[in-house]
Amino acid sequence: MTTPLGLDGATPIALADIAAAERALGFTLPPALVALCLAENGGMPTRCWLIDEARDMEYWVNWFIPIEPAEATTGKGLVSIYCQMVGEGVLPADSLPFANDAGGNFFLLDRDDRRVWFMPMDEWHHEETAEQNWARSGRAVANSLTAFLAALSAEVPSWARE
Template identity: 30%
Template sequence: MKNNEFYGCSQPLEDVDLDACEAVLRHKLPSEFRQHYLKYNGGVPEDSLIPGNDEWEPLEIAGFYPIRHRRSAAGSQSSLLIEHYQLMCAKDVIPDHLLPFAYDPGGNFFCLHLCDGSAHFYATDGFDPARSVAENFVKAQRRLAGSFKIFMDSLMHNSEYDSDEWPE
């Protein structure tokens, strides 16, 4: 993965922390995801922009959820990844195959698809009571990248962004 510095991270993790996370999820996490969290437990990426294209506006990451050791970049309490995942599933906000690992300034999620390892954007504010929960789940998500590595490699610094330079 390309080098992208993070700041405001929580205390470092060990493999056992990620193993416990996998046990709760009943899914193996992709190796790139594990490597990233061993280096940066939550925090805010220096390169935080996902470029837009003809169909979508650019997206910005406000922060990553820590797996253990609550702390956000501003020093306030931050949700732990697994607790947040379990709460969002229990409230039928997200389907159980999407793991929210990061969030945007509006409270929407960047998720890891637990079955295929792809990265998705998940809009939390588009619930339509006329649709079923399953239909709302489908409508709320957009695939961003085929893997966590591709997702991370696509992040840009705001100063680098040019809307005419959408990476293929």
């Protein structure tokens, strides 16, 4: 794992909470996500900028979604957000939201190829399926969660300082 993100964090969790989340989801969480949540479980990161020079884009990661402790009932954790979004047909079942930006757009981990994607929700077309929206608007931003975390920077882009 890379250097800490400085997350201000949700409630710390244990392996039992990971196991409960995996039971509720019906699949095993990626090891890199488990390691992140055990070390720093959700919150606002101090290293929050992802620079995509190939597309001349900067992404602001505003919030990492926590895994709630097994007994929690707030409905704001990774499990409840995933279940709600898949249930409403907003998210393909093979995509796991783990962070978002300040505009409500999601960073998703593809459970099949482990790449990290950015899904701009403001480009969503309700007449299309989640898969169609994903294919049209989703942008791969890192080859893995580990690469995504390593690429995050505390350096604020010049346009954001003005």
